[in-house]
Amino acid sequence: MDSADLVAHYAAAWGERDDLPPLGLLVELGLGRAGLRTAEAAEAVLRAALDAETPRLRVTGAGAYEGAAATADPVETRARIDALIVATSAFHRSLRRAVGPERPLILTAGGSVFFDLVMAGLREVLAEDKATRLILRSGAIFFHDHGIYERGMAALDERRGLVVGGEPVSASEGFKPALRVWAEVLSVPEPGLAICGMGLRDVAIDQGLPIPLQAFRDGAAISGAQDASVVRLNDQHAFVALGADSDIRAGDVIVFGLSHPCTCLDRHALLYELGEDGGVAGALALRFG
Incomplete structure (x- = not known):
């Protein structure tokens, strides 16, 4: 007030x-x-x-x-x-x-x-x-992220700001990103470019574009995401630049980290919780007033 x-x-x-x-x-x-x-x-x-x-x-x-x-x-x-x-x-x-x-x-x-x-x-x-x-x-530290808050925790560590029991501890190690988006590779229309099924309707963009973290094929981790980057989004598609040696193919799945969970969560009605084995262990309903 x-x-x-x-x-x-x-x-x-x-x-x-x-x-x-x-x-x-x-x-x-x-x-x-x-x-x-x-x-x-x-x-x-x-x-x-x-x-x-x-x-x-x-x-x-x-x-x-x-x-x-x-x-x-x-x-x-x-x-x-x-x-x-x-x-x-x-x-x-x-x-x-x-x-x-x-x-x-x-x-x-x-x-x-x-x-x-x-x-x-x-x-x-x-x-x-x-x-x-x-x-x-x-609020955002409950989900943390791979962008703005990851950088914020690094800055917090530089000023030795998180103190537990009288001793400084690492915020970067203590807070781990919990929010990710999984998107299928829909097309590799030309060398060095993948089109993924994820767009402006799915992810936050106000504090940076999503970050490729890991790629999977038939449920097994493969290389290729570490050298990739999202260069553009439209409504339902992500344009992902691939590294020169990438073997990313249509049908693979890429896991993306996000920057700013607040403006990502409000795009979804459900948030799926993954178990230790990577399978869906539960679903959380999201509501915004």
Whole structure:
């Protein structure tokens, strides 16, 4: 919530109906996407929210999202994230003073790449406020990927950001990509080119094209995918450039890694779970609100 107008709309809706569940309001600070940009603006929204409180409509915490602050420059990215977390800490202290020491509060931030910076930056304010719970929103790491988040974990390792039991551990080794797309080779119309049955309707492309990982023929692994690359997608087909010595043929199957699982999962109604033997062990229904 980053607007006093939104507070007024929520207050009106919850005041007109008694069948709505209790609603907690999080004041959002932001940089690069939504969220309040200044301390003064955040304080104004907080005052509006506190003035509108009822037993079923209450301020329950503060939130931020640091991922949108990232840029192509890692130094600038770090500075922007640090500034956002400092502002979030300061606002949370102000919020705590406003509601008193007893009210349980939520403090939420932490995407899938910079959650270590969030934890480090908010450690002090959390240590002094035992009635506040930190919630990290690191959704993509449940699937991880072979692209943007793989690079993000490598950068996290460079800053030794993942600490378990007081010791730095490797995020790149700890997080393994779990999402892949399997596509049949439909045609090899000319040397060096394979057409696969996978396209824009199947995979994410906003953070990079799919990456060939392994090829199979009659259920057995074969070579050829390691030197291949996806060069173009259309609706239902992938154009895959093959290495000079590739023996990829029509009927083979190529397994592709993905970059950015969020924009791949929303293209599917079912996600198939593979067992240790490579066979389908289950199916997960996907739903998006």
